[in-house]
Amino acid sequence: MEFFDFALMTAAFVTFFVVIDVPGVAPIFAGLTDGASQKHRTKMAIKSVAIATLVLVGFAYGGEWLLGALHISLDAFRAAGGVLLFLIALDMIFEKRTKRREERAEKLSGEDHEHEDISVFPMAIPMIAGPGAIASIMLFMSQSDSAGAQISVLIGLGANLLICLLVFLMIGPVMKLMGDTIAAMITRILGVILAALAAQFIFDGIRGALLGG
Incomplete structure (x- = not known):
């Protein structure tokens, strides 16, 4: 009982499920990897979740110290x-990513083209390991006064990351069922959603900084 806290694990799981928002992040992953091979998508899925895991575990044990040492707030x-996410959104809305892929396809032939690596940004950071997830893991760990409590929190986090990985790995075949027109439409819609999400990040950061100050 002392080694494992089921109530804490459940609270952590629900919190990270809401904060990471796997159902919302999955379509973004599909849009950002549109046109890529299944091999590339699989690589991006594994890499993005692995990097997000390292970031979140790193912040779990050293986040407060690092941000404090650099004098950086979570709001900043x-x-x-x-801001960075908004730039990606603009690319999706105006199909600059599609144009770059077409130019690349003209230069390369036959082999599996080297598509953009979206594993670090924006998938791992800030889509999966975003400010909300980082703040949540730091808060949970700061309130966990035993190894059992910390393990319970990490299990709750790990379950969400595993779900995220499985959804990413299965989304490729689903997107293949869609035609180019529908895919282009979805990409632009997701671009608008990303722009709104980016604006919300910026507003939240500014609001938090002003209220905190």
Whole structure:
């Protein structure tokens, strides 16, 4: 009983499920890897979840110290992530990513083209290991006063990351059922959603900084 806290694990699981938002992140992954081979998508899925895991575990044990040492607040991190995410959204809305892929296809032939690596940004950071997830893991770990409590929190987090990975790995065949027109439409819609999400990150960061100050 002392080694494992089921109630804490459940609370952590629900919190990370809401914060990471796997159902919302999965279509973004599909849009960002549109046109890529299944091999590339699988690589991006594994790599993005692995990097997000390292980031979150790293912040779980050293986040407060690192941000404090660099004099960086979570609000500043949130705002910066929003700005970067907004740039990706613009690319999706105006199909600059599609144009780059077409230019690449003209230069390369036959082999599996080297598509953009979206594993670190924006998938791992800030889509999976975003400010909300980082703040949540830091809060849970700071309130866990035993090894059992910390393990319970990490299990709750790990379950969400595993679900995220499985969804990413299965989304490729689903997107193949769609035609180019529908895929282009979805990409632009997701671009608008990403822009709104980016704006929300920025607003939250500014609001938090003003209220905190």
